[in-house]
Amino acid sequence: xxxxxxxxxxxxxxxxxxxxxxxxxxxxxxxxxxxxxxxxxxxxxxxxxxxxxxxxxxxxxxxxxxxxxxxxxxxxxxxxxxxxxxxxxxxxxxxxxxxxxxxxxxxxxxxxxxxxxxxxxxxxxxxxxxxxxxxxxxxxxxxxxxxxxxxxxxxxxxxxxxxxxxxxxxxxxxxxxxxxxxxxxxxxxxxxxxxxxxxxxxxxxxxxxxxxxxxxxxxxxxxxxxxxxxxxxxxxxxxxxxxxxxxxxxxxxxxxxxxxxxxxxxxxxxxxxxxxxxxxxxxxxxxxxxxxxxxxxxxxxxxxxxxxxxxxxxxxxxxxxxxxxxxxxxxxxxxxxxxxxxxxxxxxxxxxxxxxxxxxxxxxxxxxxxxxxxxxxxxxxxxxxxxxxxxxxxxxxxxxxxxxxxxxxxxxxxxxxxxxxxxxxxxxxxxxxxxxxxxxxxxxxxxxxxxxxxxxxxxxxxxxxxxxxxxxxxxxxxxxxxxxxxxxxxxxxxxxxxxxxxxxxxxxxxxxxxxxxxxxxxxxxxxxxxxxxxxxxxxxxxxxxxxxxxxxxxxxxxxxxxxxxxxxxxxxxxxxxxxxxxxxxxxxxxxxxxxxxxxxxxxxxxxxxxxxxxxxxxxxxxxxxxxxxxxxxxxxxxxxxxxxxxxx
Numbered sequence: 001x002x003x004x005x006x007x008x009x010x011x012x013x014x015x016x017x018x019x020x021x022x023x024x025x026x027x028x029x030x031x032x033x034x035x036x037x038x039x040x041x042x043x044x045x046x047x048x049x050x051x052x053x054x055x056x057x058x059x060x061x062x063x064x065x066x067x068x069x070x071x072x073x074x075x076x077x078x079x080x081x082x083x084x085x086x087x088x089x090x091x092x093x094x095x096x097x098x099x100x101x102x103x104x105x106x107x108x109x110x111x112x113x114x115x116x117x118x119x120x121x122x123x124x125x126x127x128x129x130x131x132x133x134x135x136x137x138x139x140x141x142x143x144x145x146x147x148x149x150x151x152x153x154x155x156x157x158x159x160x161x162x163x164x165x166x167x168x169x170x171x172x173x174x175x176x177x178x179x180x181x182x183x184x185x186x187x188x189x190x191x192x193x194x195x196x197x198x199x200x201x202x203x204x205x206x207x208x209x210x211x212x213x214x215x216x217x218x219x220x221x222x223x224x225x226x227x228x229x230x231x232x233x234x235x236x237x238x239x240x241x242x243x244x245x246x247x248x249x250x251x252x253x254x255x256x257x258x259x260x261x262x263x264x265x266x267x268x269x270x271x272x273x274x275x276x277x278x279x280x281x282x283x284x285x286x287x288x289x290x291x292x293x294x295x296x297x298x299x300x301x302x303x304x305x306x307x308x309x310x311x312x313x314x315x316x317x318x319x320x321x322x323x324x325x326x327x328x329x330x331x332x333x334x335x336x337x338x339x340x341x342x343x344x345x346x347x348x349x350x351x352x353x354x355x356x357x358x359x360x361x362x363x364x365x366x367x368x369x370x371x372x373x374x375x376x377x378x379x380x381x382x383x384x385x386x387x388x389x390x391x392x393x394x395x396x397x398x399x400x401x402x403x404x405x406x407x408x409x410x411x412x413x414x415x416x417x418x419x420x421x422x423x424x425x426x427x428x429x430x431x432x433x434x435x436x437x438x439x440x441x442x443x444x445x446x447x448x449x450x451x452x453x454x455x456x457x458x459x460x461x462x463x464x465x466x467x468x469x470x471x472x473x474x475x476x477x478x479x480x481x482x483x484x485x486x487x488x489x490x491x492x493x494x495x496x497x498x499x500x501x502x503x504x505x506x507x508x509x510x511x512x513x514x515x516x517x518x519x520x521x522x523x524x525x526x527x528x529x530x531x532x533x534x535x536x537x538x539x540x541x542x543x544x545x546x547x548x549x550x551x552x553x554x555x556x557x558x559x560x561x562x563x564x565x566x567x568x569x570x571x572x573x574x575x576x577x578x579x580x581x582x583x584x585x586x587x588x589x590x591x592x593x594x595x596x597x598x599x600x601x602x603x604x605x606x607x608x609x610x611x612x613x614x615x616x617x618x619x620x621x622x623x624x625x626x627x628x629x630x631x632x633x634x635x636x637x638x639x640x641x642x643x644x645x646x647x648x
Contacts, residue, residue, distance in 0.1 A: 042544040042545075042548060043529070043532065043544050043547055043548060043552065044475075044552055045529060048213045048214060049213050049527060049529055051213065052065070052212055052213035053065070055067060055212070057069065057212040057213065058212070058213065058527070058529075058530065059533075060533055061533060061534075061536075061537040062516075062517070062520065062529075062530050062531070062532070062533035062534030062535070062536070062537045062538075063520055063534075063537075064520060064521070064524060064530075067101075068212065068524070069099045069100055069101070069212060070099060070211060070212070070230065070231075070419075070524060070525060071096070071097060071098055071099050071100060071207075071209075071210050071230055072096075072097055072099070072230050072231055072232055072233075073094050073095060073096045073097065073206075073207055073230060073232045073233075074094070074095040074232065074233045074235075075092060075093075075094055075204070075206070075232055075233065075234045075235070075236075076092060076093045076094075076235045077090060077091070077092040077204055077234065077235070077236045077237070077309075078090065078091050078092070078236075078237045078239065079200065079203065079204075079236070079237070079238055079239065079311075080238075080239040080240075081198055081200065081238070081239070081240055081313060082240070082241055083195060083196040083197070083198060083241075083244075083313070083315070084195040084196060086182050086183040086185070086192060086198075087180055087181070087182050087183075088180060088181055088182070088183060088200060088203060089179075089180045090177070090178070090179050090180065090203065090204060091176070091177065091178045091179075092176065092177050092204055092205065093174065093175070093176045094174070094175040094176070094177075094206075094207065095172050095173075095174050095175075096167075096172060096173050096174075096175060096207050097170075097171075097172045098167045098168070098169060098170065098171055098172065098173075098210075099169075099170060100169060100210060100212070101169050102169065103166045103167065103168050103169065104163070104166065104167040104210070105162065105163060105166055105167075106160055106161055106162040106163050107160075107161045107163065107167075107173075107175075107207050107208070108158050108159070108160055108161070108207070108208035108210075108216045108217065108218055109158065109159050109160075109161050109205050109206065109207060109208065110157060110158050110205070110206050110207075110208050110217075110221075111134070111135045111157055111158065111159060111205055112157050112202035112203075112221050112227075113132075113134060113135045113181045113202060113203060114134040114135055114156050114157045115156070115157055115221050115222065115223055116130060116131055116132040116134055116184050117131070117132070117133065117134035117156065118131050119153075119156070120134070120156040120157065120220075120222075121156055121220050121222050122222050122223050123222045123223050123224040123482055124223060124224075127186060129184065129185040129186035130184050130185075130186040130188070131184070132181065132182045132183075132184055133181075133182065134181060135179055135180075135181045135205070136179060136180050136181060137149040137151070137177060137178070137179050137205070138178040138179055138180060139176070139177070139178040140175075140176070140177055140178075141175070141176045142163060142164055142173060142174070142175055143164075143173060143174050144174065145164065147164070155220075156220050157220050157221040158208060158217075158218055158219075158220065175207070177204075177205045179204075179205060181203070183198055183200070187199060187380060187381055187382070188223070188382055189201060189202070189382045189384045189391065190202060190203070190310070190382075190391075193312075193314075193379070193380050193381070194341075196244075196314060196315045196316065197312070197313070197314035197315075197316070197317060197341075198312070198313050198314075199310070199311075199312045199378065199380045199382075199391055200238075200310065200311045200312070200313070201308075201310035201311070201386055201391075202221075202227075202308075202310075206229070206232075207230070208228075209228050209229065209230050209421075209525070211525050212525075213527065214421075214424075217421070217423070219423045219424065219479045221423070224482060224486060225422065225423040225424075225426060225478050225479055225486070226415075226422035226423060226426060226429075227308070227415075227422050227423060228419075228420075228421040228422060228423050228424070229307035229308050229419070230307065230419070231305045231306065231307055231419060231523055232305075232306065232307070233303070233304045233305065233306075234249070234250060234301070234302065234303045234304075234306065234309050235300075235301075235302050236248070236249075236250065236300070236301045236302075236309055236311075237298050237299065237300050237301075238298070238299045238301070238311050238313065239296055239297070239298050239299075240296065240297055240299065240313055241295070241296055241297070241315075242291055242292070242293060242294050242295060242296060242297050243285065243288070243290075243291055243315050244291070244297070244313050244314065244315045245280065245285070245290070245291070245313065245314060245315070245317065245319060245339070246299035246311055246312070246313045247311065247312045247313075247319075247337060247339050247376045247378060247389070248299070248301050248309065248310065248311035248312070248376070248388075248389065249301060249303055249306065249308070249309035249310055249311070249386065249387045249388045249389055250301035250302050250303030250306075250309065250388065251301065251302050251303065251373060252299065252300070252301055253300040253301065253302055254298075254299070254300045255267055255268070257292065258291055258292060258297055258299060259290065259291060259292065260289060260290060260291065260292060262289070263279050263280050263284070263289075263290050263291075263319075266278070266279045266321075267279050267321065270321030270322055270323060270335055270337070271321075271323050271333060271335045271373075271374075272323060272333060273321075273322050273323055274322065274323070274324070274355075275322055276320050276321070276322045276351040276352060277320065277321055277322060278318070278319075278320055279319040279320065279321055280318065280319040281318050281319075281342065282316050282317070282318055282341075282342050285315060285316055286316070303387070303388075305523060306387045306388075306416070307387060307415070307416055307419060308386060308387055308416075309386075309387065310386035310387070310389050310391075311389075312339055312376070312378040312380070312389070312391070314339065316341070317339045317340055317341060317379070318338075318339070318340055318341070318342050318347075319337065319338070319339055320337065320338045320340075320348070320350070320351045321335060321336065321337040321338070321351060322335070322336055322351045322352075322355055323335045323336060323355070323374075324336065324355040324358050324359045325359070326358055326359070326362040326369045326370040327362065327369035327370075328363075332369065334358050334370045334372065334373060334374055334375070335373060335374035335375070336351050336354035336355050336358060336374065336375055336376075336377070337351070337354075337374060337375070337376040337377070338350035338351050338354065338376070338377045338378075338379075339376060339377070339378045339379065340377075340378075340379035340394070341379060341394075344379050344394035345394075346394055346395055346396070346397075346398045346401040347377070347379055347394060347401075349398060349401070349402075350377045350401070350405065351377075353377075353401065353402045353405045353406070354375060354377050354405060354409065356402075356444075357405060357406045357409045357410070357440065358370045358375065358409065360440050360443060361409065361410060361412070361413070361436060361440065364439070364440070364443070365435075365436055365439045365440070366413055366436065366514055366515070366518065367511060367515070368413065368417070368515065368518055370412060371412070371417055371522075372387070372388050372412070373388075374388055375388050375389065375390070375409055375412070376388065376389050376390070377390050377392060377405055377409075378390065378391050378392070379392065379393070379394055380392065380393065381393040383404050383407075383408065384408065385408040385409075385411035385412075385416075385433075387412075387416045390405065390408035390409060390411075391408075392404050392405055392408060399445070402444065403437065403441065403453070403457075406436075406437055406440050406441075406444075407433050407434065407436075407437040408433075410432070410433040410436040410437055410440075411429060411433045413432065413436075413518070414428060414429040414432040414433065415428070415429040417518065417522045417523075418518065418521055418522055418524075418526055419521075419523065419524055419525040419526070420525075420526065421525065421527075422478075423478060423479050424477045424478055424479055425475075425477070425478065425527070425528055426478040426486070426489075426490040427474050427475075427478075427489055427490045427493075427494035427528075427551075428526070428528060428531065430490040430491050430494065431474075431490060431491065431493075431494025431495050431497070431498060432494075432495075432498065434458055434491045434492060434494070434495035435495040435498045435499055438450060438454045438458070438495060438499070438632070441453060441454065451631060451632050454492075454632050455632055455634055457492075458491055458492030458495060459492045459496065459632060459633075459634050460634060461484070461487075461488060461492070462488040462492055462493050462556075463556075463557065463634035463635070463636055464634075464636065465484065465488070466636075467484070469481075469483065469484050469485035469488075470484060470485065470488050470556070471554040471555070471556055472485045472489060472554065473489075473551065473552050473553060473554060474489045474493060474494050474497065474550065474551045474552075475528055475551045475552055476489065478490060494551075496550075496557075496583070496632065496633055497550040497551060499632070500546075500550060500582065500583055500584060500603050500633070501535065501543070501546060501550075501603075503584045503602050503603065504543075504546060504584075504602050504603045504604055505535075505539055505541075509538075509539055512538055512539075513534065513535040513538040513539050516534055516537075516538040517530070517531055517534040517535065517538075520534060521534075528551070532544075532547045532551075545582070545606075545607055545610070546582055546603060546607075549580060549581055549582040549606065549610055550581060550582065553580055553581075554580075555579050555580030555581040556579035556580070556581060556636055557579050557581045557583050557630060557633050557634065557635055557636060558577075558578040558579030558635055558636040558637050559575055559576065559577055559578065559579070559583070559585055559628050559630065559635055559641065560575070560576045560578055560628075560637075560640035560641065561573065561574075561575060561576075561626070561627075561628060561640065561641060561642065561643045562574040562575060562576045562612065564623070564626065564643045567616060567617075569616075569618045569619075570616065570617045570618045570619040570620075570623075571616075571617045571619065571623055572614050572615070572616055572617070573587060573614065573615045573617060573626065573643075574612065574613070574614045574615075575605075575612070575613050575614075575615065575628065576611065576612055577606060577610060577611050577612065577613070578637075579636060580610060580611070581633075582603040582606035582607075582610060583603060583630060583633040584600065584601060584602050584603055584630075584631075584633060585600075585601050585605075585628050585629070585630055585633070586598050586599065586600050586601070586628070586629040586630070586631060587599040587600075587601065587615065587617070587626055587627075587628060587629075588626060588627050588628075588629050589617070589619065589623060589626050590623070590624050590625045590626060591619070591621040591622065591623060591624055592621065592622040592623070592624045593621055593622075595621070597619075598629075599615070599617060601613075601615060623645070624645050625642065625643060625644045625645050626642070626643050627641050627642040627643070628641040628642075629641075
């Protein structure tokens, strides 16, 4: 935890002076129950968000406000790698545009690779193979004038930089960096895969996000939480020895100067092919039949309006590719590429898995056409997403291989299409990727198998965990969490909340709300409240009771049958909500004649009284027994979920 004031920007427009909040305040605030006046919002709102509403940068109907703004940059980067040497050398020019109403006296620069320094704050990963000396800035200039770079020991993965002169609103500044760093031997989200296979990510100095309600992003990257980035334009050249292949974010601008005729033809054909084409194999590379000659090669990639870039390189990985139609209205196709060691048998199916994922996600849930020209599934081991790239391990069971690939590709939408602050609100991206992963799983393997898979990997840990960190509100900032509390809140628990509101609203209304949220906020930086309020606005319903129960409370799922009483036309079943979560439930009815029926109840039964609900069952036969079945909404204590026909 860093409690230092940021010594660089005091905006004149009334934005908060940037102090890092204490850990205690960050944890406690989301759990507070809001006491609202009649007709006011009942959800807790952070004070900085209230200020954003007052300034007009955001609105309580979930829309960007009339005065919404965000900053961005143009990055021209060249890096050089020469495996097995682990040193990456880089140079870059950044043009950073200040679209805010504030005059900036300084900037914050992110140096994510400093997470490998022995002195960096870090959650785990302290083995010698993980540690390096971090990022070394060899030269730094502002608007062409050389500056002295000072690494302050007070900071780790970010550094404050005072500008020689103020950066006025709607003006820009030019920065340049020369730097080098050493890839860690122990690959995580990036690093050495083998002696001649590297994954290069989070590798370049970048200007941190300066947004309309939190100011500068000065959260350290500790390895647990993920990232927050502006939407930038990138022009990246990766220099490698001849014989190496490079895969990465963006359009490969110069394939004809890099590839020999056969691989080049297959590469170009892959963007219109429904089949998997083998662009290059290990044997092709060993025979010198893939890349053009010369001592080195410069792989040039370009991308626009994207939050990050990443690259993989190898001199022996196989390269497969194909494509799929992702937008029926225009006929637009997106490419799918796979890069892998030929010992990874599951990766031989990876283009097929990727094509299926892009097809299904584009046409079903979220039902938004995949926004980029391609994706590449690279064999690493991280199980991690990047724009147009995923870095996945190899598994003996191809069901797991497909599961991981689908989850990581689903991240295309959150946090990349939507500029989520993953560090603070990881449930806004991991929760959605987990939701889409479950929904596509139903199409892949059937509802029952997908439910069992989801419960095993995403739900059971939280459902059976009695410790208090499992009950922290989902909206608790992720940078204030570690361990079980972080993982539970950001993945399965959040996904159950999204699936529960889908159950509450029905597919048609849920789709309208989700598409409205994505339309309003793609390419921008939504907060959780922008999501909540958009759904309220589009559904035309006050859902604060639902959001409060799922995302702001310390609740968990634990229902109990409190009574079954005869009633006109059938029975009245009273259910207690011991855990407090407004979850859906199935009431499974067993009749005296041996037949069975299932009555599904959406979370709406908890709107009037979150603690107790009475459900009227119209039946024409005597009831012998019943039980409650939560399905994927797994009950903490199922021992009180049944009625055997005698107890009241």
